[in-house]
Amino acid sequence: MKYPVTPDGRYFVVKGKLWRATNPNLSEAERNTYVKNLMDARRAVKQAKADDDEALLKAAREQVNKAKIALGERGPVWWSDNQKDFNRYLAKNTPYKKWYNSLNDNLC
Structure with missing residues (x-):
């Protein structure tokens, strides 16, 4: 199942909650290494x-x-425009509210 991603690519939404996306600036090799480390740690x-x-x-x-910090999903944000981090916030309580509501409107 694919989760909706905010227009700026910073978050994806699961059950109405924003979750920080992986840093898109990581190389494929870096990302693969960190994901492998994450899976090993989860096991x-x-x-x-x-x-x-x-x-x-x-x-x-x-x-x-x-x-998770290495992937950019926790810890310091990976973007550089000084925008607040809304990780784990309900989308309806953030500046993404209008975008999020439009997702539901498009499903009807």
Whole structure:
């Protein structure tokens, strides 16, 4: 399933909530490396939960966070125009409200 992306490409929308998109300025090789790291870390989270190992779970979650920061999905924003970050905001409560509402209008 493809999620709608804001016109500026900064976010995609899932269940009305904005999620920061991956930095489009990353090279394909960089992006692939960071995605691989993210998937490895997510598997480590799953294994740590299965093993009920809190120390490994904490370490694995830190690795997930590092990968998400490297991808630009968390941490400092990847754009340079000093615009506020609306990651995890409801689209209807942001400057993207009109755009988001138009998506629903086009579905009718």
